[in-house]
Amino acid sequence: MxxxxxxxxxxxxxxxxxxxxxxxxxxxxxxxxxxxxxxxxxxxxxxxxxxxxxxxxxxxxxVGGEAPVDAMCSVDGTIKYLYRVGENIFVEAVYIPDDDRATLCVSSQVGCKMNCKFCMTGKQGFTTNLTANQILNQINSLPERDKLTNVVLMGMGEPLDNLDEVLKTLEILTSSYGYGWSPKRITLSSIGLRKGLQRFIEESDCHLAISLHSPFPSQRSELMPAERAFSITEIVDLLKNYDFSKQRRLSFEYIVFRDVNDSLIYAKELVKLLRGVDCRVNLIRFHAIPGVDLKGADMETMTTFRDYLTSHGVFTTIRASRGEDIFAACGMLSTSKQGENNKN
Structure with missing residues (x-):
């Protein structure tokens, strides 16, 4: 047994x-x-x-800890770890050292139901939710565990679609009986599921990052089908009801796709959409995935986009691209591993 x-x-x-x-x-x-x-x-x-x-x-x-079964190391120091969570089922965690910070990006599901166009995890389809044990094990069994300064739930899966187990994990990470971390060391990234967003905000003090990627609902629904169930305008309206100025940070993630969402028309619309919201925008370079015709914008375009937003009152950063030489996009290593095992 x-x-x-x-x-x-x-x-x-x-x-x-x-x-x-x-x-x-x-x-x-x-x-x-x-x-x-x-x-x-x-x-x-x-x-x-x-x-x-x-x-x-x-x-x-x-105890229930299990070491990673594989790892890929980037020339920039980023390490992508693969954890087994079932028979021929794997999830990824990515360790990102950066000067005095060391961040771990952890997964909350095997696959994902959201099927965002730009995401390799979504191409896998959905297999199962991870338990709190399986989520926490990505942190606890990490070889660099004692160097960690931050954790982000931005790996495989939609955290708000597995909220009970995610909240248990966050309780353990932040409670005095557990890891005793400040909630400010933890960020949850979500497309903004209605059923979980409000509950997360009210039950956790951790930072929140919303995947935005287009300020136009019609285009966002093409990139992110979940837009049809809960639009970005509804998400922003809900977030305006909460104070993000002190205890926690609210961010919007924006992958910049070449000739798709990278012109100043989009920057101007973002300014309108986020007016009155205490937040920041993180611009992200796109990591290409197989079978998807999207391409990343160049740095000059991203810089112009950033400067426009910042000059119009929306604090904006460009996230450094890491690990491009090691199956950088979420889900690529686990997809590759499962494909290998299916051939054997």
Whole structure:
């Protein structure tokens, strides 16, 4: 029989575990400390639990960490890790060192239902949601774990489509019993699903990044079919109800496609759309994927676009492009690995 993983359990869940095993209530905090502070790999290492309690715990549970099965290293220091989450099922996490910052981009689903035109993960279709164990394991089992300064849920999948497990992960990352991180070290990226957006804002203090990519709803729906269910104008209207000026940051992600959304017409419309919203815009270079006829804009065009937005009151940055030599786009490495295994 397979055992239940402890990694990814909240304190309340650990309290239920120790109660069911007849262990004292305070043992839940002890187990949490071993998992999230000391980051042990086995129950045997939890030495302040009695031998009998460790044996009882081992009979049904395990720590549940699993090292990455593959890695690709870029010349710029970026490393894309592949984690197994099932039989011939893999997800990616990308480690991005940058001077005094080290960011990990983690996945929340295997595949994705959103089918955005520019996203390789969407081309896989949707397989399953990741559990809090599988999401947190990407962080906990990372070889560079102790160097991390930031985590972004921007990898494979739509985090708001798996919100229960994502919120559990965020609780563990930010709680005193868990990793004890400031919410300001964590960003969730979403296309803006109605059913989860409001709940995330109200239940978490982590930063929020909305994938925008076009200020025109008709064009955005071609790039991002989810626009038809919840438009960018509705998303912006909802966000105006919340104060993003202090505790957290609101960003809009904008991939700049050559001759698609890179002219000043689009910049002017963005200024109109985001008027009155305390936010920033991150311009992103497009990483080409197979079978998609989109191309990235050149740096001169992106710089002109940025300068227009900034000069009209919308603070804008150009995100540095990283890892282009290692299957840079989300989903490409996992797609390649699953394809290899299907041939064998």
């Amino acid at each position: 397979s055992k239940y993983p402890l990694l990814g359990m909240t304190l309340a869940e650990l309290q239920s575990v120790v109660k069911s095993l007849g262990m004292p209530r305070f043992a839940a905090k002890q187990i949490a400390a071993w998992l999230y502070d000391k980051k042990v790999s086995s129950i045997d290492e939890m030495t302040n639990l009695s031998l009998n309690n460790r044996e009882a715990l081992k009979a049904e549970y395990e």
